[in-house]
Amino acid sequence: MKIRLKIRQKIFLLVLTASAILYVVAISYILSISRRTMLDDALQIAQLTAKNYAKEIEKDFERDLTLTRTLSQAFSIYQTMPTPLWQDLFLKMYYPVLEGNKHVYSIWDSWEYYGFVPNYKKDYGRLSMTLWREGTQILSVQEERSIDGDPDKYGAFKRNNHDDLWEPYFDEGLTGKSERVLMTTIASPIQVNGKYMGLVGLDVGLEALQETISRIEPVPGSFALLVSAKSIVVAHHNADFINVPLKDIYPEDFENENLGQIVAEGIDHCYYRYDELGKPYYMCFVPVKPSSSLAVWSLGLSIPLDVVTSRADDSRNISLIIGISALFFLMIILFFIANGLTRPIVKITNSLTKLGQGEISDDLQLNLQSGDEMELMANALNKSIQGLNKKSSFAMDIESGRLESDLELLSESDVLGKSLVDMRNSLKKAKDDEEQRAIEDRKRTWANEGFAHFANILRNNSKDLQQLSDEVLKNLVKYVEGNQGAIFLINEEDKNNVYLELISAYAWDRKKHLEMRVLLGEGLVGACALEKETIILTEIPEEYISISSGLGEANPNCILLVPLKQDDKVVGVFEVASFKVFEQYEIEFIEKVAESIAATVITVKINEKTRYLLEQSQQQAEEMQAQEEEMRQNMEELMATQEEMARKEKEMGWTMDALGSFAMHLEYDFKGIILYANQRTLDVTGYIKEELIGKHHSSLLDNESASSSEAYRKFWEDMENRLAYQGLVKWIDHQNNIITTKVLRYPVFDENGNPLKVVELAVVMDDLIKEQ
Template sequence: MKLKIKHKIQIYILLTTVVIYAGALGYISINSKQMAFNDAKRISDNYAFRAAKHIQTYLGCNITTLKDLSNSFKVYKEIDEKSRRHVLSEIMKKTLESNADFFSVWCTWEPNTIDNLDYMHVNKQGSTVLGNFAPMYYKQNNIIKLDESVESNPNSVFNGEYYQLPKKLKKEVVLDPYFYSYSKNKNDEVFEVTICAPIIVDNQFLGVVGIDIMLDHFQEIVNNIKPFDNSIAFLMSNNGTYVANPDKKYTGRRAIDVFPDEIKKYKVMEHVEKGDFLSYEVIGLDGSIYYDVYAPIEIGDTDTPWSVGIAVPISQVMNKANRNFKVSIIVGILGLLILSFVIYTISNSITRPILKITHFLNRLSKGQIDDKMNITIQSGDEIEEMGIALNKSIKGLLEKTEFAQNIGNGNLNTDIHLLSDEDVLGKSLIDMRNNLKKAQEEEAVRKVEDEKRRWTNEGLALFSDVLRKNHENITNLGYEIIQTLINYLKANQGGLFIINDEQKDNIYFELLASYAYNRKKYKQKIIHLGEGLAGACALEKATIFLTELPDDYIQITSGLGGANPKNLLIVPLKVEENVLGIIEIASFNTIQPHEIEFVEKVGQNIASTLVSVKINERTARLLNQSKQQSEELAAQEEEMRQNMEELQATQEEATRKTTEMQGILNALDLTSYIIEYNLEGTITSINNAYLNLLGIRREEAIGKHHSDNIKFTDEQKKHYDEFWRDLRNGKVKKEKTQVVFGNKKYLFMESYTPIYDENGTIYKILKIANDISEYM
């Protein structure tokens, strides 16, 4: 059956529109649901990895503290034998006191290793039935107590995993979580985990030191992991024990006992034990489908990783996508109804005149177009207007065809005349040409930016390698830095200045290294704050970049002569807004903005490394000085032995007292707060005990004055200058001082002792302080 034109238009257009509309709508809706689900899985994975990283960092800090404690035990031989157990016990108590998350600190030594006094400690607190040193300190109501129990079975002293595993593996071990009561009362049980490390001296195993950490903190972390509503998170140890779970009845139980089918089906334990990532979809106890993800937690160097798990209900994630799908279906149906009405109306208005120009349109439908295709209609009505419009269209198509051919041949400068302001095809072709031109320009710009980023990243990697390989000698490091920087920037000359703040009233920057024309040049040069461009850079803590330099500022010379550079770049080397050095670069070539930004970035790494190297060299210099003094003392003792044999007994007594004094000094360093001042009262050295009390880093303490943070009475203020004058005159002082740190007050008994150099001149003041707050 033949259909009329308007019916064909209505049927074909409407049917085609329905098929395409429905297909597109269905594809988009289904795709959006899948994208929503994939986004939910990605968000859940990211949450799990972030939580795992957070917990890994937390446990890593605790393992670092444990390593430090183990390392501090290795110097036990430097302590007097009779004092060793007491000193090490004090270290353990200090460690427990300064770490709020630690519930107990303990150690177990092999028999007759820490001293030869095991026979004196048999069945005593802090020891075992064998007498070996094995104290356990724990917290009860914020009070540190020594475990009063004594292991009475000789065969059980060294049989536990806490002892055998570190001894066998020779590294840190994390045991599986467990419930334990220090008071032996089941009502006082706590859920905790034990981390232990071996004590190894000269490749010999001497014992084990460990810490016990309560796991309540992990429950708080897990409760805050909420990627989606109704999602749950949990923490699992290496053997599958729930360390933290929203349902507290599962805490302390193994997952294989709670969800045996799921754990076996998806091989959860294999992934957790190996520290592998795992995700799967599973039907939960409530009948809903969940997306479960497990992210591994590497705990230091141990072989027992933990895992963070998140279970997300898929129905919760897909609610919004399903709702959008339903709305899309309704909107699509309404759109089709409106479209049907529009097609019906239009078909009636256009079919009649179309019949009169069918032949011409048939030719156009076959793709035929040339300048001979012209229609003449003189009806005086809309059909004539259609003919005229068709003629204009053909002419426009001819021009557009030529325009498109020119663009296809790569001629993007060609142009076209629009038929009118509403010539959509013409405008589209012009837009296409403009977009192609813009794409060409943007591609060129992108290539330049990519090259800049590649250049910057390669430079950062290069300097990371330079800083890593040359950190032992600051002079060599400085030269390698300035040489590599000049060569990488293709500059001509440069200098690296480093701060010298040994005298607080005379701070300046001294030339560490310079480089020019591939030759190493050493110069003596000092720059003070605010002096010249480099000094201004240090004072303002900001980069200076000049393109017009005075003729007498700097000259770059070679075998062929000399010339003034075109560019000068001065960059401060900063660490936390503290300027530690200056880099000055001169170049004939123009220094680009991305090169300046690169120098500023790498300057931060250079500053940090220079600080570290300076500290290391100062430490090495002090160690060498100590070694030299020890050698000189040994030589003097040998000379005295040869010349005064009759005083041998006296020398032996002096040697014994020296050893005792060293033990006392070591004990003082562990139990007292020691600070060294210069004669102006500025801190030049401070021990770790004081730093831990203050809660600051060594760099923050060095350079502070004696009067900082001290609460004076009126009488003390009056005699403060006299106090320091007496010290500089060689008088020993003993004071009670009240100091405020944060919101806590401390009362110290302090002794100030002038220290003389080899010429008998006082060069520093030694203060030994003891906290007597609890006795007052």
């Protein structure tokens, strides 16, 4: 007797299949948790690696800081020794220190004059002794510094009066040195009872740090960088980034992760970042801080995630192989168990498989008499095959790409027919969407290539503003397929007359626009700069502009004006005219390039201003030297005249001794406030020093020479123009008596060209006459 099972009973066998599914889910969950754990362990190892390397660098700094601290503490007894003795002794002590520390570029100290020069009242002015390497030799020099005030960096250290690690700098200012070396200074203050008396510093070249950083590669593709407290890159695997601000190398990371504050405060910080190709990295910043230093540097370590996760991926793959093998073994067991139960299903499945493969024929119909649900399924399948024959032609049309074909539905319940129609409609929409995506991809590719191209142009032409403008304009007009273009830059040389100046033009009427100037708000160019917004015109007046060639000329169809701005600061306007109307993505591209142009223009202008100030400072120094020479000659002439007048009555030696008490010496600032007067001036005018210091210079002059006179105003103009003055001037003493004097006045300026004071030498004419 043949036993027939109902389909419900056969479905019971699916429990085995459910078991297999649960097995797969469990394996997948375990693999996921395991991979996450391994990844977390790998990232913690990366953080620990960064900290270990930071500790190594920190030990190097600590070693040098301990050396400077030891020397500075030992030198604090210098006041108990004669000055020549301790200067010679300490200088000799530096030689073995420099010889025994090959990584030290130079060792130097600084001794405040108020600490060892009797009666020295100023809080600045110092003596510096320096030893440095020059090839195989060790050279030394002794110099006076800060005579007119402490420089910023030294002054800051002096105020802090604490061990410190200085920001990196190029050492090129020391007399006798021939190299320009990027270095940092590790310094410790010399203190006497807590008061700052000087410092001992080691100048450590950063080449060794660059070699150390270059060797840090815990995994392939990783790299490290060392950053100073002010976010200046000290060492990097790419040498081009050395001494470059961190925000210029990783601008998005610097802003999004607040790296400036993190580095300055010495905070441990890790985050994920992506390079320009979208490759993920795990970046960690850890502090590098010698124990007693105020400054905190940071070590950054960048590790590619694909390398970090490779071990986890390998473990996952092995687990997958084992799991798949076990699942396959389970499937074999289930196959043999279910084989005898699923023969009717196999027949239906074979027909469905052929049907799924596109085969539609009467051979697929089944003659199944199982007496259960399988027989009902076979009958339903036979009816479906008959219905599919009617739709095969429509499906073949769709397969052949004839998407315009139509299908007449059998009824409102013809789901398959409706699905075919919907599929046809979806394919048509997908085709249209694909064409649109291709267009968008071409736009993105065009923009990205343009950004890279103009970044290279801006980088290679950042030294000359005119060359930069010409190259950018020429390439930008060509890249956007424009026909004419111009760049206007804001000229702020005269703060009361700010205007836009045509700096570069492409395919323009050069005769018409060679000296073109546009005020802010004037015309489209001025309006664009004032409003800081892009202007686009597609309806161009007939006589506004024309594009000409050898065969003729015509009006453009589009004019685009884009402000060159960075952080809401406008530095110029870019204008382009074209026969075609610019699309929105082209306008957005030009706007982004304009931001980069603005940033580069600002940088170039700053560099040009720096060069100008340097040249001006050098010129002022030459003028000061010439004035000093002129003063020396005048003094020599005055002395010669006095010697000639006194030669008949007195000996040369007596005259030279008397000259020191013969001339009046007066110093006052550029507001006329008296700063210094010698004893001869006090004796002649009848004032005491406290009365005269702080008075206005004009209070010593009679009405004819006072501040209300034209000659007095002319005198101050000469001083501001760096012109010396000599002549006869009438003074008024404390008792309002008129004293006729012969004076020599000359102005004094600092190294930055700022006026400091006026020095005046005066001789009473009555004294000259009496001497004669």
